[in-house]
Amino acid sequence: MVDAGHSSGVTLTVPKSRHFVEVSGVSKIFADGESSTEALRDISFSFPRNRFVSLVGHSGCGKSTLLRIIAGLEQVTAGSLSVDGMTPDEFSHDRPFGFVFQDAGLLPWKTTLENIRLPLDVMRFETPLVREERARSYLRLARLDGFENRYPSQLSGGMRQRASIARSLCYRPEVLLMDEPFGALDDFTRREMSDELLRIYAEQQCSVFFVTHSLPEAVLLSDHVVVLKPRPGRVEAIIDIDLPRPRSANVRSSSEFRRYLDQLEEMIFGDGHA
């Protein structure tokens, strides 16, 4: 653990019971024939509703696996996990999660609008007319007006991610999971996208779990940052980011922002670099 240089703004949260999202003692081992890989060991944390939580750490620390476990896409080897007091499967039965992938995961044969509308179609949500309206309003939220009839391959990487976010938000999930959504984008687009996400998050409150490699992104967006250390993935610290909301892009130049960032960098790269 890091000892020196902590400001008073940093607190380490102790898991409490009966939170909205509660992860306790979760371990995950991938067994593949004879070899097995321990991806996560004894992960515990819990957060109230509508918090923006980032998962950061070196590659191999199991951030994405943890996200997939919360989504119910992977099963835990040991430990337990609850969302609103239920298992992820029970919870998502009536309230499907939102999920944004690094590669967007749009269907190449559907237009932007059709892609955004897809979850509503699959869920047989109200009437086709209502779905159309809803999809259009999220198209606007993602600032994709004018691109509704383009196919994904005709969009830029940033636009594809915005479409993917709109697709996941249009059914108003209570929990939105984002797996390195901006990881494949260039630095400029990436920065624009985090500003966009900040704006979208302010407009539509939900609980977000956000896997990222970018510490500035994590500080800018999050209420809490879970720092994981690798091989096997364990929780190193949970840092609360007490920057006031609503935040704007220029919070980046504030001294508190800088301080949080330094702390995270110290914590993650401290051993060799600082």
Added chain:
Amino acid sequence: MRERPETGSGHRIRAALLAYLPPLLLFLLVGAFWEWIVHARNIPRFLLPAPSVIALRIVTDWQNLLSNAGATLLAASSGFLIGTAAAVISGIVFVYSRTVERAFFPWAIIVKTVPILAIAPLLTIWLGFGIAPKIAVAAIACFFPTLVNVTRGLRSLERSVIDFMTIIHASKADVIRHARLYAALPYLFSAMKITVGMSVIGAIVAEFTGANQGIGTIIVNAGYRQDAVMLFSAIIVTSMATIALFYIVVLVERRALFWPGADIDQ
């Protein structure tokens, strides 16, 4: 400003010429050489007829050739459609159930490995001398390559697409309807471009073993008479018809693969 479009269309014409001129020239050159060598060497007509003689035969005998080619093509394209439809349906069933796939795949391989030449007479015994055995042989010839390709295409979804469909609780039918069928289309057409020719060969093979009409019967009769001119005429008419069928498939493909980046053959 006024010159731009002109040079543009001029460009296009030149590009088209560049694309089609070399094969056309080579074609004419081979034809001319063929014609020349037959005359120069006095090659007898029953060995190798000159192109001019074949062309004349096609023109004078066009009604006979056309009606027989029509019979073959009707059988081939019916068999092609039936075989392809059966393959697509089987592929979808396989994607629904691995168990069914494991149970039925060996049968598909048996159908594939039995030589068509051997089943054609059997099918003729069972189905008679009409169009039915030809359709059956053509369908069998198309079935396996299409099945393998379509099954692969149906499974070719990106991991994230499958995960997202899981996240939104899409049913198997929804995944097929919204995603798998489209993902399979490029594979389907890539298979169809190969099997459309195989269906014609299948129909002709079925005609060899006994049929009342079709290019296959013309070939068998001409073979008995050692009528090389007729054999060549039949070959040329058949390949032109097969090329026509191939381009119909290509035309349908262009309409069906409507989204950019759909063509896996490129």
